[in-house]
Amino acid sequence: MNTTPLRLLIHGASGRMGQALQRLGSEADSGCDVVAAVSRKVDARVLEGIPQFAASELHGVPEFDVAIDFSLPQAFDAILGLCVARRVALVSGTTGLSDAQKAALDAASVLIPLSWASNFSLGVAVLHTLVERAAQALPGWDCDIVEAHHTRKLDAPSGTALTLGEAAQAGGAAPHYASLRAGDIVGEHLVQFTGMGERIELVHRASNRDIFARGALHAARRLHGRAPGRYRVADLL
Template identity: 70%
Template structure:
């Protein structure tokens, strides 16, 4: 029986909610090896539970890695993408609200290494996006409204997932409108409503546990490693 060496990964944005979930779940996976955790501020402790910690300003000193997983802030994406390009390492990026520098850096990376950027790594949302596109294509001329709800600490609105769903609908001729709610500790809810005369359809996804996004990102990292340069989607990585 052939055994494979664990996949060496970097968690970028390790101090955030997603970063903490990724560290916890990766530690439970024998096929993954976290070689570095990166946060914006300098760490108070260099090694925590066997994982070396680095500040974002210390990217050049990271050990070799196969895939970086990024859930940080928009201003931190460009430097990480440039490092991945230099090293030929894959990048799984989930940071939304990217600035121009981040977008340019991701485009440059995709010319040299595999990249997946997604506003949401839930496998259910990947399927929802497909359903929205199919429904919008069949219901030409119907009103399209997207309502998203998240916790009070989420900064960008509409959410990246809402915009992705809207792009799927717009690609089929719909004209999406958005509404955003920020309340309590809501992990994430997205409703796409298509309304015609006397009838409407609602397509809904509700996340009740943030671990679904972390599991999806780890799934993407496993499937992205070893692929050729290019930009991939979560749907591309659903199957082997």
């Protein structure tokens, strides 16, 4: 069995997810070696043993096996381009991508293995399936998706809410969305199906964002060495 640590690049390292990925990816039993952390700007060259790079220095980062990207749409093109240029895998949870950026993901998947998801928790992966099955079984019922996040989250509805909406649409429903931004809520998603005199609620609540970071790290380990293509979280978890 290969025991060589997986060399990781963390892109969007100063954000909450980026910080969690650096911490968890540096744990002795993670099976990973964080060789570079990239942020918009840096105040120190090394933090907790991890080399730090500014976004303007992205093309000077050392060799890596997989990049994990939790940044912003305006930073996404650069990390996708670097992964394609170096023919290495990409795991991305950056939401709010434009149609052109989504098309670029599809084009890149011909050359590299990649996994883009709005949410890397196993529970949400299961929720997608449940939502689609409920929509198929309840034709004509109203479908509403309510999501809540911390006040610093910029996009609304959340990427996870939109992905759940796609699952509902695949089952024949027409979802409506509502968003809440309050306090330090990590992430809550409610998918509600309402008929005459009855209602079904499917809910996922995240109390710790480590679940997303651990899921992304697991996806990175499973993605490395695979053939080019787009992989769902369910394919990797």
